Amino acid sequence: MNTPAQTSAPPSLLTMFLAFSRIGITSFGGGLSGWLMREFVRQRRWISEEEFLSGLALSQAFPGINVVNLSIWIGYRLRGRNGALAAALGMVLPSMCVAIVMAVAFAQVSHSKTAHLALAGIAAAAIGLSLEMGLRAARYTxxxxxxxxxxxxxxxxxxxxxxxxxxxxxxxxxxxxxxxxxxxx
CATH class of the missing domain: 1.10.287 (Helix Hairpins)
Structure with a gap:
């Protein structure tokens, strides 16, 4: 197995919470695992691609929401149980608040064809991200x-x-x- 890509001390719990929060509130639809990989493997270099793909496979084997499972795994890998909690809360709490606000807003424009077309575009982008992640995992195998x-x-x-x-x-x-x-x- 490759050594972790991390070259410095693990991030603080607040840094982890904020990083997961940003991803959680700026990512729509599927494809979150692609965003997580891009952020934590390529940009921040907190973990290696091999570790990420192992965590992704593990998170998909457990019941529940894959990206939350993956967030817990990354958080635990970086900072133990407190890291797992910070990562999970960062992924879930802010995005849940945004989802509630967006649901209320969508209820106001649900009759609009433009709103449905925008959602179709978002869904297509999310499918593209999921496909990219799947192709990376396939290459790994x-x-x-x-x-x-x-x-x-x-x-x-x-x-x-x-x-x-x-x-x-x-x-x-x-x-x-x-x-x-x-x-x-």
Whole structure:
């Protein structure tokens, strides 16, 4: 595994809270994991890309909202349980307040076709961010044939055969864990 990209002391809890808050209130729709990667891997260099992708995979395996799980993981990785709390609160509280205000505002303009077109544009951008993140993760799996086969099998099972997501995860997760275990040994 690569060493962390972090070259200085971990950020303060306030710095983490503010960084996650900024991402939470300026990101709309899906694609938040792409923003998190851009911010914490490329710009701030708090963690490496490999660590981020490992955290992303872990956060997707747990129940709940993936980006909140990922925020908790990054916060814990950087500053322990207090970092996990600061990151989660930063991601959730400010964006929740903005979402409430926006819901009230949207209720006022919901009859407008322009508002619906704007939301479609935001959704398209969010899908693009999610696609970029997925392609990065796919590139990461190309380093070894077994993770690639698990990824491809999962995609085919869900997208082509439209199998139940939970069932596919219950099969793919143990295979992936076993492959990682064998590779680490």
């Amino acid at each position: 190309l380093r070894s044939p077994v993770p690639f086969l698990i990824m491809a099998g999962t995609f085919i099972a869900i997208f082509v055969f439209q199998l139940n997501l939970v069932g596919v995860v219950l099969v793919a997760a143990p295979c992936s864990i076993a492959a990682a275990w064998i590779r680490a040994a």
